Structure formats: C-alpha cells, structure tokens
Amino acid sequence: MEFKTAVSKMTENDLIIRGKKHSDMIGNWPFSKTIFFLLSGKEPDKKEAALFDAMLTTVIDHGMGTASSMATRFVASTGNSLNTAVAGGVLALGDYHGGAIEKAMCLFTEVDKPAAFVKDALENKKVLYGFGHKVYKIQDPRTAHLVALCKKEGYVSKYLTLALEMEKAIEELKGKKIVLNVDGAIAALLLDMGFAPEMGKGFFIIGRTPGLVVQAVEEQAREKPVRRVSEDDITYDGK
Numbered sequence: 396m397e398f399k400t401a402v403s404k405m406t407e408n409d410l411i412i413r414g415k416k417h418s419d420m421i422g423n424w425p426f427s428k429t430i431f432f433l434l435s436g437k438e439p440d441k442k443e444a445a446l447f448d449a450m451l452t453t454v455i456d457h458g459m460g461t462a463s464s465m466a467t468r469f470v471a472s473t474g475n476s477l478n479t480a481v482a483g484g485v486l487a488l489g490d491y492h493g494g495a496i497e498k499a500m501c502l503f504t505e506v507d508k509p510a511a512f513v514k515d516a517l518e519n520k521k522v523l524y525g526f527g528h529k530v531y532k533i534q535d536p537r538t539a540h541l542v543a544l545c546k547k548e549g550y551v552s553k554y555l556t557l558a559l560e561m562e563k564a565i566e567e568l569k570g571k572k573i574v575l576n577v578d579g580a581i582a583a584l585l586l587d588m589g590f591a592p593e594m595g596k597g598f599f600i601i602g603r604t605p606g607l608v609v610q611a612v613e614e615q616a617r618e619k620p621v622r623r624v625s626e627d628d629i630t631y632d633g634k
C-alpha cells in the first residue's frame with residue numbers, strides 16, 4: 396500500500412511542512428500564519444497574515460447558546476470524554492452554522508452582477524449563504540471589525556466589496572437589512588486569499604475548536620451530569 400502526500404514529512408530531527416522546516420516556524424511564526432501556510436502551501440503577506448489572524452479570532456467562540464456549544468455541552472453532560480463532546484459540537488456545524496462559509500464561497504464565485512443575482516435568488520426563494528443572523532439584525536459586529544481591519548491594512552478585497560454590494564441590494568429589495576454575517580465576510584476574504592471552498596468549513600472548525608473545548612470543560616467542572624430541557628419549555632401540540 397502506497398501513501399503520497401505533499402503536506403508534510405517527518406524526518407529524524409525535524410518535520411518538513413510544505414517544503415519548509417517546522418523548526419524554523421516554532422517560536423518565529425504566529426500560530427495563525429502557520430495554519431495559513433499548512434492549509435495553502437503559501438506564506439501570507441503582511442496584510443493577509445493580519446487579516447487571517449483576525450478572522451480566526453472572530454470565530455473562536457460565540458456564547459453558550461450557539462448550536463455547536465449546546466451540542467458540546469449536552470454530550471459533555473452525559474459522561475463522555477472531552478474528545479467525544481468536542482466532536483459532538485463539530486458535528487453540529489452545518490450549512491447554516493459555520494458551514495455557511497463554504498456555501499458562501501461557492502455562491503460568491505457565481506456572482507456577476509450583484510443586484511441581479513440577489514433579485515433572482517430572493518424571487519426564487521434561494522438561500523443567500525453568508526447573509527442573515529438569528530440575533531444580529533442591523534449589523535454583525537464581527538463583520539464590521541473585519542471590514543475596518545481591511546481599511547486599516549489597506550487590503551483591497553474584491554469579494555468583500557462584492558458581498559457588501561449584495562448586502563445593499565438585499566436591503567433595497569426586501570426593504571430591511573439582512574446583514575452580511577461573519578461567515579460571509581470570512582468566505583469573501585478566503586476567496587481573495589486563494590483558498591478553495593472545500594477549506595471553508597475546515598477554517599471554521601479550526602477557529603471554533605478552542606471555544607468548544609472550554610465549553611465542554613466548564614460544563615463538566617461546574618454542572619451536575621445530564622442536561623435536560625425543562626418540561627416547562629416544551630409545548631406538546633400533538634393529540
């Protein structure tokens with residue numbers, strides 16, 4: 396059986412990652428830069444490195460109430476190992492949570508004229524991935540931070556410009572704001588940086604795992620075993 400890889404190779408005293416020595420990275424490269432390089436095989440330039448680091452920070456955690464945090468906590472509460480609980484949270488990621496990055500990356504590459512694209516999508520009840528949020532109805536603050544950082548760094552993002560045009564077009568057509576959410580902003584920037592859509596969900600998993608780890612650890616440290624939804628919060632509407 397033969398295995399081939401262009402990612403990395405162990406040697407007796409070192410590791411080669413994408414053609415470079417791991418030992419030259421340790422202590423010299425920020426973790427986020429090393430992630431960028433491992434995933435793409437390309438060293439980020441200064442602006443890309445600053446943005447990529449900020450993008451990872453934007454998704455590190457989003458409160459206990461998110462689907463992946465709750466899934467992690469429920470699994471942690473029933474006496475499972477940390478890795479099982481974190482895997483439970485990762486399994487809760489889907490096209491509407493975290494996975495929207497990949498979907499939005501595919502979508503943005505299809506857009507030629509933003510206003511016409513949005514009009515067609517809304518008329519045909521298609522989901523515009525990367526837009527909308529359960530809580531943020533006026534602005535996703537994480538998107539605002541990334542937009543501001545692009546300005547500060549002088550980073551011209553073709554896809555973020557396009558996504559913001561789409562956000563404007565949605566508001567004009569629907570008469571209310573459906574915000575460009577953090578998944579959409581990250582999708583746009585990942586495309587600019589040359590990543591393929593298949594990397595989108597992976598990016599979110601990498602960024603959110605610290606949050607899931609600490610949610611699981613806190614759950615087991617603080618709470619009694621076995622989470623349960625209170626019967627008061629459940630309405631039976633069957634026969």
Ligand SMILES: CC(C)(COP(=O)(O)OP(=O)(O)OC[C@H]1O[C@@H](n2cnc3c(N)ncnc32)[C@H](O)[C@@H]1OP(=O)(O)O)[C@@H](O)C(=O)NCCC(=O)NCCS
Nearest residue numbers: 491492495521522523524525526527528529573576577578
């Ligand atoms: C996240 C999401 C589930 C929130 O849904 P929600 O809270 O029900 O959304 P709202 O109540 O604000 O929706 C208001 C209207 O906009 C529409 N809408 C919201 N997000 C939309 C989207 N992404 N594409 C198309 N229409 C959308 C809704 O269908 C609704 O239309 P209606 O008034 O004609 O019924 C939804 O916006 C969505 O599916 N987004 C795409 C997935 C995504 O990007 N997820 C990442 C979140 S960080």
